[in-house]
Amino acid sequence: MASSRLERIGTIYTRVEGLLIRGAMKPDDRPVWFDVYRAFPPIVEPKFAKPKPEIKPIRQILYKEDTIRAKFHANGQGFGAVNMLNPAGETHTKKLIQQYEKLKSEGVPESELIEKSVSAIGLERQQEAPKAVPKNPDSVTSHVLADADLKNIFKK
Structure with a gap:
């Protein structure tokens, strides 16, 4: 079965914001985190397509x-x-x-x-x-x- 790949388009914030703007979600039903996220947005927007960081081995430091x-x-x-x-x-x-x-x-x-x-x-x-x-x-x-x-x- 084919599944939806909508989670890869935009962030959860942009999807909830779209629902609120278009009236699919009432303002009273918005998540608790929504206003906090709007007031304090992250420096780097979390996206699904963001590349994973390269994992480097930890050097042993012994004195x-x-x-x-x-x-x-x-x-x-x-x-x-x-x-x-x-x-x-x-x-x-x-x-x-x-x-x-x-x-x-x-x-x-x-x-x-x-x-x-x-x-x-x-x-x-x-x-x-x-x-x-x-x-x-x-x-x-x-x-x-x-x-x-x-x-x-x-x-x-």
């Missing part, structure tokens, strides 16, 4: 740091949360990569690079961890919190 990052994260060494509001601070992964490069330039064997850089950054991270300062140092809560050992809290 030397990506392999180091992959090694850290494969072993579960990558650190999670990053403060995006502090643009001056470096991420822990960036610090790990810098430490890795520093140790590599010093001649540390490849098998020990990741472990040593993780331990060095771990020590640095523990030293820079902020201590909670209570508002009222004489309160009972501040004394309890000062004596609390969070690492061993569930061992009892």
Whole structure:
């Protein structure tokens, strides 16, 4: 059976506009999108006969740091949360990569690079961890919190 090829002639907008002008469609029955399309027409009119864009393969972009990052994260060494509001601070992964490069330039064997850089950054991270300062140092809560050992809290 032969089918109609009218969808290839004009756009849906021009066909609805033709129906409205000729009275085949009442103005109250026009689609919701029609007035929006009329007010904000697209830059390039969508046509059926428009040629498809050429699909180009996506080039793989890998940096030397990506392999180091992959090694850290494969072993579960990558650190999670990053403060995006502090643009001056470096991420822990960036610090790990810098430490890795520093140790590599010093001649540390490849098998020990990741472990040593993780331990060095771990020590640095523990030293820079902020201590909670209570508002009222004489309160009972501040004394309890000062004596609390969070690492061993569930061992009892």
